[in-house]
Amino acid sequence: MSFTNSALNGNYAGVAATPASFGVQVFSGEFAADGASPTGNMTGTEDIGASGGPVSGAAFQAAYAISSSSANGRGTMTVASGEGGNAVIYMISATAFVAVSLNDPNPAVLLFEQSATSPPPTPTLTSLTLSPATVTGGDSSTGTVTLSGPAPSGGAQVALSSSDTSVATVPSSVTVTAGATSATFTVNTSAVTASTTVTISAAYAGVTKTASLTVNPAPPPPPTLSSLTLNPSTVIGGVQSSTGQVTLSAPAPAGGATVTLSSSSGAASVPSSVFVPEGATSATFTVNTSIVLVSTSVTISASYNGTTRMASLNVLL
Structure with a gap:
């Protein structure tokens, strides 16, 4: 040598x-x-x-x-x-x-x-974090594993697991590259019908760290306007009125639902909108009529959340 x-x-x-x-x-x-x-x-x-x-x-x-x-x-x-x-x-x-x-x-x-140089101590796993710690089923979270010191030559392979793989899945391991102190991985989730807490675990060099991930069900879709009815559907102009009713496909969300109204003719008038209270599925409004010279068919329209429903009102002489 x-x-x-x-x-x-x-x-x-x-x-x-x-x-x-x-x-x-x-x-x-x-x-x-x-x-x-x-x-x-x-x-x-x-x-x-x-x-x-x-x-x-x-x-x-x-x-x-x-x-x-x-x-x-x-x-x-x-x-x-x-x-x-x-x-x-x-x-x-x-x-x-x-x-x-x-x-x-x-x-x-x-x-x-010279005295032999001691190799640096093997780092230990100091933490496992999830961000965010609460997700809606179908969304993902990012996990981070952190070591007490730089990963050795060849990197540090940290084993990962999930307590409920039907709800949250993780890769079998994540590698902290040589010289680095942390690495990230993705936690994928599935849709759930009830709020579920899953424990994610990381293990390295005899040390295991855990973190909790809460997976919530997706909020229900906003209701749509399912129907508009008029009762009665035939009235004498200027003498009788009709009662309109709008019905939603599901209870109105927080804050209620405002349904816009319109009439195709001055023979029948409606308010500009009708309000369905939070949690309710329907609301009523009054259709006032005017005297007509000839019997007239009026179209009453109701619109909410991109859906429009129509009903015909016959206004007689």
Whole structure:
């Protein structure tokens, strides 16, 4: 494996693997290398047991240069601190190297190694939300799953389920892409005859979150005008009146229903509209007549919500 200066970069612990009989007999310390090129720098503190007596927490400073080769990265280190000196160094892996003094006839082998980098903790599922949380059957809601941290390499697959698939369905899972913290999915619903609450669940890495979705029945369609009747349907002009009745297909909605009225002739007059109260299905109105010179057939019309009904009134001389 080929190494260069940039490979010797980071924090290292150092120890004498084979203490010599003189010179450096005990060596340990903590060091930091900057990976600079063409010359890198290493600094730190060292504890030394030497022939001249022990030294604790001594400053360490050295410069190093590694030349790439087809095998290990081999290079040199020049120590500026302490008594100084030169050493040859070998990169034995991406996280470790050895140094052997060139000044000591019976040198120790110094081993420098980085601690293994712990992988980031697996994120957990922190929440599941639905927006909106109440829908009309046939409409959809958007679910969002959120993790405690970025999804790992390859993403995070969150399992989904519904407590009542006849009312609300979800995909079997949703994937939070690598580096992201959340993902959305669609909850599809079906028509219902009564308000129904469905529990949507999401599970990941041993954690399950739930959210409730309320599915309501669709409101009834607005009523239409089903009929218009006149009683009686034949009257003497100017003497008699007739009673009209409008009937809806269903109870009038909140606020009631206003039905517009009209007459095709001045021989019979009607109000401009008649009001069907909320919850009622019909209302009546009066058709007043005038004296005519000849018997006349008048068309009375009633209109509501796009539907028009007509009835004929015979006004006699």
